[in-house]
Amino acid sequence: MTALEESIAPAPQVKDGVDQETVDAVREVGGAYKYGWSTDIEMEYAPKGLNEDIVRLISKKNEEPQWMTDWRIEAYRRWLEKTEPDWAMVDYPQIDFQDQYYYARPKSMEVKPKSLDEVDPKLLATYEKLGIPLKEQMILAGVEGAESAPAEGRKVAVDAVFDSVSVGTTFQAELKKAGVIFCSISEAVREHPELVRKYLGTVVPVSDNYYATLNSAVFSDGSFVYVPPGVRCPMELSTYFRINAENTGQFERTLIIADKGSYVSYLEGCTAPQRDISQLHAAVVEIIIEEDAEVKYSTVQNWYPGDENGKGGIYNFVTKRADCRGDRAKVMWTQVETGSAVTWKYPSCILRGDDSQGEFYSIAIANNMQQADTGTKMIHLGKRTKSRIVSKGISAGKAQNTYRGLVSMHPKARDSRNYTQCDSLLIGDRCGAHTVPYIEVKNNSSRVEHEATTSKVDDDQLFYCRSRGMDEEEAVALVVNGFCKDVLQALPMEFAMEAQQLVAISLEGSVG
Amino acid sequence: MALAQLKQDATDARLAALSMPEGGWSAAARRDALGRLRAMGLPGRRDEYWRFTRPDTLNQPAPPPAAVLDHGEAPVFDAVDRLKIVFVDGVFDAAASDDLSLEGVTIERLAEARGDIHWARDLYGTLEARGQDPVQRPFAALNTAFATDGLLVHVHGTPSRPISLIYRHADTGSDAILHHVLRVDSGASVTVLENGPAAARFNKCMEIDLADGATLHHVRAQGRDHERRAVTHLFARLGSESVFKSFTLTANGMLTRNEAVIEFTGDDAVAHVAGACVGDGDFHHDDTVFVTHDAVNCESRQVFKKVLRNGATGVFQGKILVKAGAQKTDGYQISQSLLLDGDSQFLAKPELEIYADDVACSHGSTSGAIDEEALFYLRSRGVPSGPATDLLTLAFLAEAVDEIEDETLAAEIAGRLEAWLERRRG
Numbered sequence: 001m002t003a004l005e006e007s008i009a010p011a012p013q014v015k016d017g018v019d020q021e022t023v024d025a026v027r028e029v030g031g032a033y034k035y036g037w038s039t040d041i042e043m044e045y046a047p048k049g050l051n052e053d054i055v056r057l058i059s060k061k062n063e064e065p066q067w068m069t070d071w072r073i074e075a076y077r078r079w080l081e082k083t084e085p086d087w088a089m090v091d092y093p094q095i096d097f098q099d100q101y102y103y104a105r106p107k108s109m110e111v112k113p114k115s116l117d118e119v120d121p122k123l124l125a126t127y128e129k130l131g132i133p134l135k136e137q138m139i140l141a142g143v144e145g146a147e148s149a150p151a152e153g154r155k156v157a158v159d160a161v162f163d164s165v166s167v168g169t170t171f172q173a174e175l176k177k178a179g180v181i182f183c184s185i186s187e188a189v190r191e192h193p194e195l196v197r198k199y200l201g202t203v204v205p206v207s208d209n210y211y212a213t214l215n216s217a218v219f220s221d222g223s224f225v226y227v228p229p230g231v232r233c234p235m236e237l238s239t240y241f242r243i244n245a246e247n248t249g250q251f252e253r254t255l256i257i258a259d260k261g262s263y264v265s266y267l268e269g270c271t272a273p274q275r276d277i278s279q280l281h282a283a284v285v286e287i288i289i290e291e292d293a294e295v296k297y298s299t300v301q302n303w304y305p306g307d308e309n310g311k312g313g314i315y316n317f318v319t320k321r322a323d324c325r326g327d328r329a330k331v332m333w334t335q336v337e338t339g340s341a342v343t344w345k346y347p348s349c350i351l352r353g354d355d356s357q358g359e360f361y362s363i364a365i366a367n368n369m370q371q372a373d374t375g376t377k378m379i380h381l382g383k384r385t386k387s388r389i390v391s392k393g394i395s396a397g398k399a400q401n402t403y404r405g406l407v408s409m410h411p412k413a414r415d416s417r418n419y420t421q422c423d424s425l426l427i428g429d430r431c432g433a434h435t436v437p438y439i440e441v442k443n444n445s446s447r448v449e450h451e452a453t454t455s456k457v458d459d460d461q462l463f464y465c466r467s468r469g470m471d472e473e474e475a476v477a478l479v480v481n482g483f484c485k486d487v488l489q490a491l492p493m494e495f496a497m498e499a500q501q502l503v504a505i506s507l508e509g510s511v512g
Numbered sequence: 513m514a515l516a517q518l519k520q521d522a523t524d525a526r527l528a529a530l531s532m533p534e535g536g537w538s539a540a541a542r543r544d545a546l547g548r549l550r551a552m553g554l555p556g557r558r559d560e561y562w563r564f565t566r567p568d569t570l571n572q573p574a575p576p577p578a579a580v581l582d583h584g585e586a587p588v589f590d591a592v593d594r595l596k597i598v599f600v601d602g603v604f605d606a607a608a609s610d611d612l613s614l615e616g617v618t619i620e621r622l623a624e625a626r627g628d629i630h631w632a633r634d635l636y637g638t639l640e641a642r643g644q645d646p647v648q649r650p651f652a653a654l655n656t657a658f659a660t661d662g663l664l665v666h667v668h669g670t671p672s673r674p675i676s677l678i679y680r681h682a683d684t685g686s687d688a689i690l691h692h693v694l695r696v697d698s699g700a701s702v703t704v705l706e707n708g709p710a711a712a713r714f715n716k717c718m719e720i721d722l723a724d725g726a727t728l729h730h731v732r733a734q735g736r737d738h739e740r741r742a743v744t745h746l747f748a749r750l751g752s753e754s755v756f757k758s759f760t761l762t763a764n765g766m767l768t769r770n771e772a773v774i775e776f777t778g779d780d781a782v783a784h785v786a787g788a789c790v791g792d793g794d795f796h797h798d799d800t801v802f803v804t805h806d807a808v809n810c811e812s813r814q815v816f817k818k819v820l821r822n823g824a825t826g827v828f829q830g831k832i833l834v835k836a837g838a839q840k841t842d843g844y845q846i847s848q849s850l851l852l853d854g855d856s857q858f859l860a861k862p863e864l865e866i867y868a869d870d871v872a873c874s875h876g877s878t879s880g881a882i883d884e885e886a887l888f889y890l891r892s893r894g895v896p897s898g899p900a901t902d903l904l905t906l907a908f909l910a911e912a913v914d915e916i917e918d919e920t921l922a923a924e925i926a927g928r929l930e931a932w933l934e935r936r937r938g
Contacts, residue, residue, distance in 0.1 A: 436863050
């Protein structure tokens with residue numbers, strides 16, 4: 001140990017067991033923020049601050065029916081009674097909720113463009129620059145990595161949200177042919193009120209928590225997905241969130257419904273300009289999964305993280321929850337969390353249907369002054385439900401990274417299984433890595449395992465790798481990273497490239 | 513605000529039922545502790561640290577009555593050559609106790625140590641106060657303020673016999689508050705045993721200060737099959753190269769909350785805390801452990817095993833905090849439960865909070881039923897189902913019992929567990 005340590009003396013902040021590639025990869029990702037530019041565009045704002053009039057105004061701007069306005073007002077009133085949660089291991093100055101804009105849209109969006117051709121070229125250019133061309137083309141054609149794309153290309157439908165409004169949604173017509181509804185939530189409220197009314201707020205109730213309640217009152221846009229029974233969504237769906245305006249909070253709301261026997265894979269990406277003042281992002285994602293349906297939800301979260309001194313950055317307070325209502329329903333959350341000054345996010349699974357399954361795979365990287373408090377909840381209610389949690393937290397600089405999770409086995413969740421593995425890696429001696437798991441087991445036929453060691457990855461796969469001459473660390477890294485990679489590769493372009501850098505990060509030197 | 517008021521009212525009601533022993537060297541520490549208690553209030557059901565255990569019966573002014581039970585078996589450690597010190601319902605019983613003299617150690621009673629100067633003045637309430645941050649422990653502050661008796665033990669050599677504290681229960685409504693202070697000098701070594709249900713309600717606090725190179729072995733059996741409610745605290749501060757090993761056996765009982773708060777202040781020290789508990793029926797057992805590494809190259813181990821059935825509840829809240837600079841820390845934590853039927857529950861929160869990069873910290877927590885395959889194997893070898901289950905249960909508990917270094921004591925504990933399981937098999 002000592003000899004090894006001496007040999008890496010030139011980089012004193014690197015401990016033995018952490019290879020240089022890992023350190024470089026983290027530095028690369030956490031270093032220069034590539035999306036810090038802003039688009040100079042004429043905007044229209046709602047007056048600063050928050051009150052019932054603002055809530056009504058947002059509702060009016062979205063041309064919503066009365067029931068939606070009432071729903072928002074009720075949420076707003078409840079929000080006033082709630083207090084900000086303080087249990088997370090994050091520390092940030094008090095947020096002045098009256099010093100924010102709650103609605104900002106590009107002037108050019110005042111009259112909703114009928115097709116993408118009518119969208120302001122500046123907006124289209126913004127997404128082009130982010131690597132998300134809003135064109136109905138083969139998404140990988142002519143860009144880096146195209147050689148590996150299948151000959152016919154790969155289609156991804158994109159809903160692009162710019163500050164408070166959806167700029168456009170691609171491939172809508174083609175999806176419609178398959179019966180899939182993919183549009184902005186504001187459009188869904190107008191066009192498909194019966195679906196929205198039936199499902200909105202049923203997974204994350206209006207007064208679920210402080211930020212979800214705030215979101216319920218002021219959410220401006222987001223995506224809506226409905227996949228009818230038996231339909232396998234013909235392409236991946238994705239939403240790209242861009243914050244551009246200053247002092248503006250983004251409150252997106254996403255509602256995904258996978259009806260019986262359907263399948264959809266949904267991707268989410270986000271970036272924001274580099275600014276000195278922190279901005280608020282409080283989203284709610286609700287997913288309803290009926291019998292035999294399956295939803296994959298992948299996120300690459302890359303909001304502006306603030307500078308190395310902790311100036312600026314996004315406060316990311318997000319409530320995401322999937323409800324496996326039917327038997328054999330399946331949900332998979334995958335998240336790569338690299339951005340935001342403060343992250344407060346726990347994508348959860350309610351495993352209500354018998355034999356339903358929930359999975360959560362997370363890579364959270366916190367660098368400089370970033371703080372991440374993230375994890376998941378697995379609520380086992382149905383019989384023979386299964387869940388798996390694999391979380392990797394990496395801290396560098398002066399960052400704090402916390403895994404916080406709950407695994408709950410209810411008395412009726414007979415013969416259920418959970419497997420949890422949390423690994424943390426510290427790079428440098430000024431950062432922190434924390435694990436706060438809650439385990440509640442209320443029946444004896446279920447098995448719950450919480451492991452912080454790296455030795456409990458699928459034994460068969462490990463054995464296979466070991467038998468091919470890899471050492472334990474390499475084998476574990478390959479298995480876990482291979483797992484993530486499957487999902488990461490499905491991400492569109494720029495995100496995928498960035499996310500793949502993270503895969504280079506090894507598990508060596510992990511702690512609890 | 514309403515919640516804060518409820519808390520305030522509960523605290524006031526509890527305090528009204530208590531009176532603080534007056535005067536002497538501990539007066540200032542008691543006043544400070546009362547101040548701390550008033551500032552934090554007694555725990556409520558909404559308190560995060562009491563998420564899994566209801567503090568109501570520990571809070572209320574008078575304890576719920578607890579039957580005085582005689583199981584007609586020899587008390588634990590009876591066969592061990594030891595210095596016996598007996599408390600009945602929290603009151604020292606001179607007639608039943610040995611003479612308090614033992615070579616290498618001076619033992620005094622808190623209730624008798626009068627005057628303004630005493631070595632324990634620097635410690636009494638000091639470690640408890642240190643242990644209030646970052647998590648509040650109101651019952652420990654209450655204990656410091658209102659303890660009626662306890663022992664002040666100063667170990668300066670290596671006593672030939674263990675010091676054995678025996679807590680007898682004789683009154684169905686007794687409410688005992690004991691506070692022990694233990695100082696082990698550099699190079700000194702001692703074994704402390706504790707056993708018995710103690711009272712209808714028992715609040716016990718033990719402050720342990722281990723000087724450099726000091727050693728303390730602590731083995732405790734908390735009575736069995738009783739109706740007692742207990743909240744106990746161990747506060748240990750470890751100097752460099754000191755060794756602290758503590759094991760607790762809990763064989764049924766109504767409500768037990770054992771908190772262990774361990775702080776490494778010197779390098780190269782070792783602390784092991786372990787517990788085996790078996791619960792059947794109306795049983796709630798809570799192990800809450802907080803280990804703070806604030807020194808280099810220290811080792812901590814937490815091993816907790818629980819066997820639960822007929823609606824029993826087992827709780828584990830464990831935390832390893834590694835402060836910045838506490839490099840080369842080796843922290844290990846395992847909490848496991850074996851649920852023998854569908855009614856019982858296991859609630860756990862095994863936490864890590866780490867601010868140093870060159871450390872090896874791990875934790876594991878599992879919960880499940882008895883291994884059917886192992887059971888089948890034993891059955892196929894002709895072992896009947898009952899004994900086979902007991903055998904597997906004992907094997908499950910063994911990892912915790914093995915933490916007891918003294919083989920005689922370990923065998924005694926294992927024997928008690930085996931007998932308990934056999935009786936329960938009925």
